[in-house]
Amino acid sequence: MTEKFRTSHGTGVDRSSVINFTFNGKAYRGVAGDTLASALVANGVHLVGRSFKTHRPRGILTCGSEEPNAIIQLETGPRSEPNLRATQIELYEGLIAKSVNCWPSVNFDVLAVNGLASRLFVAGFYYKTFMDPKSMWMTVYEPMIRRMAGLGVLPREKDPDTYDHMNEFCEVMVIGAGPAGLAAALAAGKSGARVVLCDEQVEFGGSLLNSKEIIDGRPALEWVASAVAELEAMDNVRLLKRANAFGYYDHNYITVHERRTDHFGPGAKPELARHRVWHFRAKQVVLATGSHERPLVFADNDRPGIMLAASGQAYANRYGALPGKRGVVFTNNDSAYRVAIDLVDAGMAIPMVIDLREVADGELPNVARQKGIEVVTGAGIVATEGRKRLKAIEIAQISSDGEKITGAKRRIECDTILMSGGWNPAVHLFSQSIGKLRYDEEKACFLPNISSQKERTVGACKGTFDLQSALEEGMAAGALAAQDSGFGKGKAPAAPKAIVVVEKPLKAIWVVPTDHPVGQGPRKHFVDYQHDVTAADIMLAAREGMHSVEHMKRFTTTGMATDQGKLSNVNGLAILSAQLGKAIPQVGTTTFRPPYTPVTFGALAGRGINGDLADPVRRTPMYSWHLEHGATFEPVGQWQRAWYYPKAGEDMHAAVTRESKALRDGVGILDASTLGKIDIQGKDAAQFLNMIYTNAWLKLPVGSCRYGFMLKEDGMVFDDGVTSRLGENHFHMTTTTGGAAGVLDWLEEYLQTEWPDLEVYCTSVTEEWSTLSIGGPKARELLEELAPEMDFSNEAFPFMTWREGDVAGVPARVFRISFTGDLSYEINVRNWHGLHMWEKCMELGAKYDITPYGTETMHVLRAEKGFVIIGQDTDGTQTPQDLGMDWIIAKSKADFIGRRSFVREDTKRSDRKQLVGLMTENPKEVLAEGAQLTYERVNPTPAPMVGHVTSAYWSPNLDHSIAMAMVKDGHNRMGQWIYAHDRGKVTKVKIVSPVFYDQKGERRDG
Amino acid sequence: MSRFSIFSLARNAMSWHQNWPSQWRSPEPKPEYDVVIIGAGGHGLATAYYLAKEHGITNVAVIEKGWLGGGNTGRNTTIVRSNYLWDESGLFYENAMKLWENLSQELNYNVMFSQRGVMNLAHNLGDVRESVRRVNANNLNGIDAEWLNAEQVKEFCPIINISKNSRYPVLGATLQRRGGTARHDAVAWGYARGADAMGVDVIQNCEVQGLMVEGGVIKGVRTSRGEIKAKKVAMACAGHTSVVADMAGIRLPIESHPLQALVSEPMKPVIDCVVMSNAVHVYVSQSDKGELVMGAGIDPYVGYSQRGSLHVIENQLAAAMELFPLFSRTRLMRSWGGIVDTCPDASPIVGKTPVKNLYVNAGWGTGGFKATPGSGFCYAHTIAKDEPHPLNAPFSIDRFITGALVDEHGAAGVAH
């Protein structure tokens, strides 16, 4: 295909460098510097998509990120991407693109039949129907709606690209690199401040890229080039192109989405992160985000060939692509005359400018007239023709209030309309920053009014539409922003000189009339192009009581399409205001929310995906040993813990049976390094623990350990562990593996908010210590061999004490505590000695047949003893008394967290759910953990549940299954039979003591 | 009230839809009402509806500081389920579920209640244990619930990644097939239209700025549009309940946090059910428009600004990508926040207050949308009879004194 509409100009393209691409299955040629949209325009292709609801053909409307129509599925395979805007896709060799949401093709789309029923498909129609018969909603109506919904298609494969994140600080963040933004960056940069300048476009220059302005007597792009060169030469300035600032959060926190490799296409170097999300914290912000041209709302205003005026100008000037052969300009302001003039200069036939204003006597209209362009004032387009491409329009004189057609209609053949309804400053980021807007009657737009952060707005974003003023504002704001962040004297460098053209005010006519009342005839006035929302829909919303702009938005879906209302919002609310008889500012805008333009999920996720990077994996120093010895692992919080160590041919049951017996008969070893460890120091440490734990701590001797419960304020157990006194003001606390971080938070919260007067310091030392638990009747012998210097006799080293000494040649703390009920020692060594210690234990323990065991065996052994696991046997609703552990509450203590809740009516009930043991009739049957319990066998639904099974195991040492459970009034019901229910299966169980093994506790001392 | 149906739609199409009446009036406040409800969210509006419908009390005003449905009702991710752990909650939410199942017909408003199934994933042995426990509790309470193993999870939702190599592999899930989603705005609008038709005044742009209490009895409200007397006043103002209750000197055990949600650009259907994961902090469904609707946990700090922090969204998307690697190339289109009112036991407060004839309905936290019909139903009963309905009796404010908490952290800690 030849590029029939390509001119010999085009400041942004290199015509000597041809690029081949495919669109909707057809091959085309474009040139370097093209976007997909500009290349299509150059090829005369305007039909690029179909609308959401009625599948009308639609054309390229804009040249930027606000594009609602040209929505593209780019590429195929795993790098395919839905819903991209053709106006932002940079052309590369071999690009493959197609239109979304049309079948079988954009040219012939079956669902266009929906158009026939469009009289039914008004705003909110679905709330009024699809209700009968009820069963058909799920079976017929909704499936049909879902099939039709959605634009592009997500690839099913895993994304082959990577994404990353950056965090940075700067003094001055300038967003938008048009003339105002460039000027601001220059001024700020010269002060020496760290400056960041970002722009979503491929090149810096903003609106200057599209126009033919003159600055300092030269083409404006030459000034842009020298400004960029100057900025590039400054080390204190970071320039980000293809970088869309999408969020403006509190404290000048700005987030930017940078597209780094998309323009290379699928051939991009795989080692480069495709996108990057930047997080900037700026001292000062300058918003120079420009403005969006506003469409005019006139009859049948959405057809291929209808385009925003300045976008048409951009295609001609920048890309050397004429939007059509013969076009008319339709405007309510002077700016579009520039478009007419440029297009005529570029070689397009522009016979006419239709101006809604009664007079057009400004400088630009006069130049247009001199070029032979007919200027028809006080008139509007009242009808258009042509389905897949505009063919003709009808114009007529319009009453000065804009309400009706006054004269005869005149038909004009043309393939293009270039429309301009004025300009909307891109106040999105300003609004996100919580800045307050005001409505400007004369410019008919919302402008930034009161800043709420350290921010300045300049240029078109502030409503300053003339170039000279924009440059001056930029220079001034840049210098002041630098000064306010401690750089320079705030004096603005001289702004370059642009040619000043005075523009006359616009005239806002929000809906251009046609030959039937709006909404009461075949012609449609589109407001939100992508969502098929018309002026009539908005009027209907108002009629139905949707008076708030938010109601209107939700009822009609105005502004909820992928362009997020950049083109439709102001028109929509103006129409709503008129319908309600209110002033526009009284109705107000909807809230602007991040992101400014859509941001790729992958980019937001960054590197935090793919296994280990999703969340850190924590492994103990002995992990490699466990792995080599065939351990199976269980995730506990972020940790990987050895679960059991199956030998060849063993299943979990066999392995756990072997491990359990080994400990009870000889000696077992467990890697307990994952237990949370908190070092607590300070002169008030003991007093602090006394408040945190339920039992007494003040008199715990140095060298002793104590098991404690922490409660939440409601009196419910929250964590447990053994804490040892290392010195008068020094404790070593242990917590559950999963609870460690929560406990530290808890301690800090109390220290910082409730008891700031206490002098206590808490430090997490979990990872600094490796913990090896060695238990079983042979444990003492092994320890004696490991540490010949130490005395392990019961007298010298009793239960619940700790000793320091040399173990296997390294300094260690040995704690005599037991979670299995058997004689047991926990050796703590610095983590770099962990593996050594483990290997030494295995080596010296070989003669006792030392057996490594994992968490499963630990669970079985502790259950044999009836020891609870916080988080398994408890769920935040148990008091210590419920767990049968009244002894852990110091009766004499004045206070501790949770104490006052014990006197609450419900907490002190004697028939609460209480921890008990359960035995099945059939010794082999292991109950399901999570089985619910009832007193009676048969129950109606809802059945009165009296508790549930919290832990259940096969106990090899008892040769019987065992279970722990919470049972209502359980402590008073020992010996009774109740029923366990697990997904239909009912099992009769007997309530027994939860201590199944060694009830007298004789094994503890070996 | 003019009935909605395909026929009325067709009839109105003939007249170019010029004759649709307003769905509700915009009345001026009267000097006095039998009941003033503060907050025209789903709960306030449903309460007004059932007061009129079930109790014949129609001299009712629902007073809203902004636009009706503009609070959390219009911001939530619309997950509806009733598979709560404890009897008190299970039975309460199941009653709501039954009301949902008929709501479009009841209101003659298509609220698009879509029972596409809600899965709660289990990623570790503790999750599995808790899931089985919940399934058993639900079954015994007559609430549908199933336990699925990883393969069954994949069958139910084919795009989910159940690889053992993912950071937190999917070990299984609970499934409530009757759970799903609904169209939030339609719920507010449908109740508003229904209540309005029975004579209830829905008064928008009217902020309650003071509560008139005399001798321990509520007498009315002071609003931005003047004083309004009332025999009974009922709070239904979600994230702002502490602020309003404080006007009567009542301190509630509620913390208000921002909670964010987001949608992607619309795409052709990829996921047909609701998937939630407490352990990796994300949940997702796909709307009838094709957008992925996603949320996560609350922003950790307390506050009243209806916006949150980006890192919460970044973490949630990273988590989502682990479960659904194919989401990577879609884009975030819109994000927003609401203010959720969280109670220490993750259960709501519905009942009387220390001030006579003043009632409270709050503490729904991250999960009160699903309760809307049931909450309105029970709250209306509570107001009309000045005593709680048996279903909401356990949710009285007294439980923070007696200690009879309904701790649903396991079931509702993050999830919705």
Ligand SMILES: Cc1cc2nc3c(=O)[nH]c(=O)nc-3n(C[C@H](O)[C@H](O)[C@H](O)COP(=O)(O)OP(=O)(O)OC[C@H]3O[C@@H](n4cnc5c(N)ncnc54)[C@H](O)[C@@H]3O)c2cc1C
């Ligand atoms: C992001 C997000 C996601 C959620 N996802 C889910 C979900 O998936 N499933 C689920 O079940 N729940 C979810 N929730 C929770 C759910 O939205 C709420 O619990 C529920 O909607 C609360 O309804 P409501 O009517 O009580 O409150 P709201 O809808 O917030 O209504 C309270 C109303 O009170 C008004 N008000 C406040 N103060 C005053 C005053 N002084 N005077 C007058 N009016 C006042 C407010 O303007 C507001 O309109 C989510 C919430 C959020 C924010």
